[in-house]
Amino acid sequence: MRAFVITAPGRAAVQEVPEPQAAPGVVVVEVERAGVCGTDSEFYSGGMAYLASGDAAYPIRIGHEWSGRVVEVGDGVDEAWLGRRVTGDTMLGCRACHRCATGRQHLCADRYEIGIRHGWPGALAERLPVPATALVPLPDTVDATLGALVEPGGSALRSVTGAAVSDGARVLVIGAGTIGLLVALIARAHGAQVHVLGRSQRSRDFAAGLGLEHVTTVETLDRTTPFDAVVDASNDAGSPALAARLVEPGGRVVLVGISDTPSRIDTRDLLLQDVTAVGVLSASGGLQGTVDLYASGRVDPRPLVAATVGLDEVADVLADGRPAGAGAGPKVHVDPRL
Numbered sequence: 001m002r003a004f005v006i007t008a009p010g011r012a013a014v015q016e017v018p019e020p021q022a023a024p025g026v027v028v029v030e031v032e033r034a035g036v037c038g039t040d041s042e043f044y045s046g047g048m049a050y051l052a053s054g055d056a057a058y059p060i061r062i063g064h065e066w067s068g069r070v071v072e073v074g075d076g077v078d079e080a081w082l083g084r085r086v087t088g089d090t091m092l093g094c095r096a097c098h099r100c101a102t103g104r105q106h107l108c109a110d111r112y113e114i115g116i117r118h119g120w121p122g123a124l125a126e127r128l129p130v131p132a133t134a135l136v137p138l139p140d141t142v143d144a145t146l147g148a149l150v151e152p153g154g155s156a157l158r159s160v161t162g163a164a165v166s167d168g169a170r171v172l173v174i175g176a177g178t179i180g181l182l183v184a185l186i187a188r189a190h191g192a193q194v195h196v197l198g199r200s201q202r203s204r205d206f207a208a209g210l211g212l213e214h215v216t217t218v219e220t221l222d223r224t225t226p227f228d229a230v231v232d233a234s235n236d237a238g239s240p241a242l243a244a245r246l247v248e249p250g251g252r253v254v255l256v257g258i259s260d261t262p263s264r265i266d267t268r269d270l271l272l273q274d275v276t277a278v279g280v281l282s283a284s285g286g287l288q289g290t291v292d293l294y295a296s297g298r299v300d301p302r303p304l305v306a307a308t309v310g311l312d313e314v315a316d317v318l319a320d321g322r323p324a325g326a327g328a329g330p331k332v333h334v335d336p337r338l
Contacts, residue, residue, distance in 0.1 A: 002336065003125035004314045007059045009046030012318070014311045017061075020121065020129035022074035027081055027132050029088075033148035033308070034123040034334045035065030036317055037178065038235070039116060044318035047260065055117050063122030063334070064090040064115040067138060067147025077132045085142075087150045087291075089134040090114045091284045106284035124314060126336045136287045141295045145308075148333055149182075149301050153290035154283025155256055156182035156233075160190060161286070162254045162278035163229035167191030172227040172246060175234030175257055176203035176215075178330045182301055183231050183256070184212050189298040197221060199234070206328045210303060218242075231256060237263040244269040244277075256280040304329040310338030 001019045006012040022028050040062045042048035050056035067087045073079055092112040093105025100108050114130070115122020121129065138147045156179055165171055169192045173184045176198030184194045184207070195214040198204035207215045216222070226248035232239045237259040244265050247253050253275055270277055283290070293299045307326035309317065317323065317332050326332070 001126040002311055003061050003121070004063070004311050004334075005059050005061055006043055010044065010319075012044060012315045014314075017125070020127055022072040022077075023129070024075040025077060025131055025133070026074045026129050027070045027077055027135065028072035029066075029068040029086060029128045029130055030071045031066055031068040031123050031126060031128050031336050032144040033067050034063040034336065035148045035152065036063075036314065036332045036334060037065060037152065039064070041318050041320075044315075050117055057119075060115075060119075061121040061125060062115045063124035063128075064113065065148050065151040066123035066128065067144050067150070068123075068128065070135075071127070073132070081132060081135065085138040085147065086130075086135045087138060087147045087287070088114075088130050088136055089284055089287060090116065090151060091282050092120065092131055092134055095133070103285070106282045124311060124334055124336065136291060138291060139295050141297075142291055145302050145305055145333060146294045146300075149304070149331070150287055150290050150294070151283045152178050153182050153186070153294070153299070153301065154286035155179055155280055156186050157286040157290050157293070158280045158283065159183050159231050159233070159254045159256045160186045162280055163187070163231055163252050165190045165192045165229060168193065169228040170225065171195065172197060172221075172230045172243075174230065174232045174236075174239045174243060175199075176207045176330075177233065178304055179256055180231075180233035181207060181210065181304060181330070183233055185210065185299050185301060186293065187231075188212070189293065195221075195227070199236075202328065203330070206330070209328070227251065229254065233257045235259050237261045239263070241265050241269070244275060247273070247275055249273040249275070252276045252278060254278045254280060303327075304331045305333050306331060308333040308335050308338075310334065311336050
């Protein structure tokens with residue numbers, strides 16, 4: 001089958017690779033859509049932290065935001081999965097340690113991460129092996145595009161949950177990329193008054209076009225009233241400290257973005273204001289809730305997808321090339337069948 005393979009920083013190609021086999025407990029999914037995200041770009045540039053730590057190595061097959069259809073099941077897997085449309089968890093724990101046993105497989109020290117960690121192949125390929133335990137079924141109302149937005153949506157939903165958003169709460173989202181916009185849309189669906197701080201004019205215009213009423217810059221941000229919760233979904237090293245300064249005493253700061261360099265917070269801004277800080281690593285635990293939100297129509301993130309390309313165009317996208325005719329959204333999807 002065809003798969004997109006990164007062989008070194010800045011070097012990648014579509015290659016013919018062996019088709020995955022349905023090992024015991026594993027299914028094979030025919031991929032319909034896969035999202036390209038910042039982690040994928042870091043693997044392409046060589047800046048991804050797992051490359052330095054030894055948790056990942058070239059060659060690597062990326063892609064962890066996906067949807068597709070189960071076409072083969074291994075021994076021990078319920079055959080009812082055959083033909084079902086699915087997405088799934090990126091984090092694949094060992095299922096034997098204390099963390100896995102207590103529902104925290106995304107923190108398992110020995111975990112695989114699809115398309116990211118310890119060599120588990122990713123979804124930028126025609127077919128993908130996935131443990132049946134990681135599958136999340138998709139209803140007919142959640143199409144392939146929405147299905148491939150469940151994984152980033154799960155991280156956003158966990159961020160909104162971590163922010164303890166309630167009806168009427170003032171929530172500031174720092175960052176108007178895919179995750180930040182998903183946080184904003186989900187928080188709005190939970191009844192919050194959402195403010196989005198965007199870096200570029202283009203991202204701010206796009207956020208406003210989604211019907212988000214309070215879109216701002218650092219300079220124009222209304223700081224007269226602290227925010228009940230602040231979610232940092234940016235990659236700016238200074239944003240966590242800014243979040244801690246802007247949150248209401250007793251409020252919550254959620255950190256879902258990550259910078260290339262260390263970010264520093266004066267802990268006095270947390271301690272002396274009794275602020276709760278929450279870190280969000282992955283979508284684990286938020287996938288089914290995201291499917292339900294999309295299926296209900298309360299959140300429709302499809303406008304975030306600017307273009308859908310084939311495998312042959314992925315290298316250009318990772319090199320920061322925007323496909324011809326792409327819309328204004330921050331996300332590019334891949335259809336391996338093209």
